[in-house]
Amino acid sequence: MVELGVVEVDAREHRQVRDLVAGDFGHVRNPMRVLGPGDPLGHRPRRVLVAGLSGSGKSTLAARIGTALDLPYIELDSLHHGPEWVPRREFLDDVRGLAAGDAWVTEFQYDTARPILQVRADLLVHLDPPFPVVLSRLVRRTIRRRIRREELWNGNTEPPFHTFVTDRDHVVRYMIRTRDKYRHLIPEAVAANPALVVVTLRSRGETDAWLARLPPPDAGARPGAAADS
Numbered sequence: 001m002v003e004l005g006v007v008e009v010d011a012r013e014h015r016q017v018r019d020l021v022a023g024d025f026g027h028v029r030n031p032m033r034v035l036g037p038g039d040p041l042g043h044r045p046r047r048v049l050v051a052g053l054s055g056s057g058k059s060t061l062a063a064r065i066g067t068a069l070d071l072p073y074i075e076l077d078s079l080h081h082g083p084e085w086v087p088r089r090e091f092l093d094d095v096r097g098l099a100a101g102d103a104w105v106t107e108f109q110y111d112t113a114r115p116i117l118q119v120r121a122d123l124l125v126h127l128d129p130p131f132p133v134v135l136s137r138l139v140r141r142t143i144r145r146r147i148r149r150e151e152l153w154n155g156n157t158e159p160p161f162h163t164f165v166t167d168r169d170h171v172v173r174y175m176i177r178t179r180d181k182y183r184h185l186i187p188e189a190v191a192a193n194p195a196l197v198v199v200t201l202r203s204r205g206e207t208d209a210w211l212a213r214l215p216p217p218d219a220g221a222r223p224g225a226a227a228d229s
Helices: 009-024 058-069 076-080 091-100 114-118 131-148 170-176 182-192 204-213
Strands: 002-004 005-009 047-049 104-107 125-126 196-201
Touching: 047 058, 047 091, 047 182, 058 104, 058 125, 058 204, 076 091, 076 104, 091 114, 114 182, 125 182, 131 170, 182 196
Parallel strands: 047 104, 047 125, 125 196
Antiparallel strands: 002 005
């Protein structure tokens, strides 16, 4: 037994408290309800957020979840970025409309959008591969997109390579600077929505195994089909 103040807890509970305070909530079950790839969800999700650093694969995973659960996937970047990377004025109105829907999957990003989405979601999936893996993926993706001039959202393309040096908010520099942000953002989301279930996935193998365990879509009409029509 370990004494914590005037309350005695066993070693497992002490480890959970210690890791929650430190920001490592990968196995904390109560009150965070954080699950791993082998844990049953206990419900069929209908409104899903996917958290992860740029380069972690969160948008790819969000799309896969949408396919697996037959839920509409809305890419939040497509709502946010207007031409020349200028944020769209309608962004928050679009986010509110999305959040009000009965069924959806989207990314857990943008400071202005998170509070709107997190109170409506019933599942938050945190994609959390090792940082060197994420950094390598992001650098390769950024280089590929720039060389190929791949069109992203509303005609935008990756900026020139020199902006890595000149722009403090270049996608790679921003990801490095904010790589620990989910240590507080996810607990804040759970505090705002205590019913929110959190799943942490740390590798491609864990992700594939978790997706394979998702409950199949209900028979009949696709959730949210009426709203899509």
